[in-house]
Amino acid sequence: MIWTLLISVVWLLFTLAFFIFTTTHFALLFAAGSFLLWLWLVLSVYLVKGKIQCEIITANEIYKNEQMGYQLRVQNTSRLSVTQLQIHLVIEHIFTDRQESHQHKLSIPAKSTEEFSFVLPQKYMGQVTIRINQLTIKDSFTFFRSMQKMDTQSAMLIMPNPYFLKLQRIEQNQHVLQTPGMIPMKKIAGEELAELSVYKPGDSVKQIHWKLSSKVDELFVKQHETLTGDAVMMTLDFTSFTNRVTLYNEFIETFSALLYSYVAGDHEVQLLVDHSTGEQLTIDNERGAANAIKEVLTRSAAHVSMSDEQWKKLRRTYPSCIVLTTNSARSTEYQTIVISDQKEGSVA
Known part of the structure; x- marks a missing residue:
């Protein structure tokens, strides 16, 4: 806010000084053009404030080896487009209280809803909460900005691979x-879990796990004798x-x-x-x-x-x-x- 006011004052003083000390039509045009541009940039920031809504879309539950990501659905109900929208969010691992701050810079047309996909920066496991705490709206030249506080969050549970x-x-x-x-191996639907080991000469052919072996190009045999x-x-x-x-x-x-x-x-x-x-x-x-x-x-x-x-x-x-x-x-x-x-x- 202070930075915005400072730029506004400096710009206004420069325009007035140029207009006062330069007695030409160009000075008048420059002053009028500067005023209109300044007004447009200010309005493009402050008229949009409060008209941006964000929603976090995540899967409720995924496995660690699956694509870990989330989507941001951003809605702009204003008649003005947002050329620079900065979304401040925090990703928190619930058990360890580990937090990471991230920022996403987006642009949103007027009267539109856009969806953006992002990948989680860490291969977390467990309960993860993604929370948006602030939006920063900037004009095209990043001279002016306004901030909008938010409290939007979504949780996802990341399960270990079987x-x-x-x-x-x-x-x-x-x-x-x-x-x-x-032996890292995803569960195969409809099959009973069993202990597995790599095939060795002398192992019974009847114990070969053919379905799994065909997927990994290596022979595995089922073992049931230890438990x-x-x-x-x-x-x-x-x-x-x-x-x-x-x-x-x-x-x-x-x-x-x-x-x-x-x-x-x-x-x-x-x-x-x-x-x-x-x-x-x-x-x-x-x-x-x-x-x-x-x-x-x-x-x-x-x-x-x-x-x-x-x-x-x-x-x-x-x-x-x-x-x-x-x-x-x-x-x-x-x-x-x-x-x-x-x-x-x-x-x-």
Whole structure:
């Protein structure tokens, strides 16, 4: 606002000075033309203010390997076109509170509605909120500007890609760092989840997964022998987790892969999702696993972080619970999978 007033005053003083000290018809024409141009530029900014509406269009739920983007639908109800519209928006990752500010510069004709597509700058996972907090309208020469506050937002849930783990039964007190054996593969509709491995000489031809093998140009065989259908107790611990999206993504992918793998092995999984209330989910099929992952993705850090007292209570209540944690394991009496960016520990 101050910059706009300053330009207006300087322009007006220069025009008056030129008109006063130059006694020609050109000075008169220059003064009149300058006044009309100045008036047009000012009106093109201030008559449009309040007549711009923005809407954010996002998918409610997508997988991480899908195109991550959003659309902005901008409506100009004014009779004047907007040559420079600057949209200020914030993209926030709900769990980590990580925020990124972005600006989009657009032009909108008069009495029209336009849609613009953009790609998310980060491969986030979890709940993401996109919020528009301000519009800045500028004239053609960017001399004048007006600002319009907004509070428009939209949320999207980004799910982890389905993964499978070649699970061997986790032994008591075994700590696993960055669980190995993941085979990144999208779920195939209508097929039962199974453990997969690359074909080796001696494997039964009957166990070859022909549909998958034809897509990736490599032979995979189904493996069913390692899991036996026992009940499994699982929980998560995000204690000491800070603003680290990469670590968060790794944690969620490992949790998702482990959960799907147990379900594929006919295990019933009891998942403790809130340590303060003791809330649990019973998972025995793919749909239940997907819903459990959504529950974890939309929880706050407080829900899935454990205090020392809660760890002690967990040890007393569920002595064989499998704990996934981003913190160093605080109890050796658990089957614990540690997800960490520190390259320490043993790998099974």
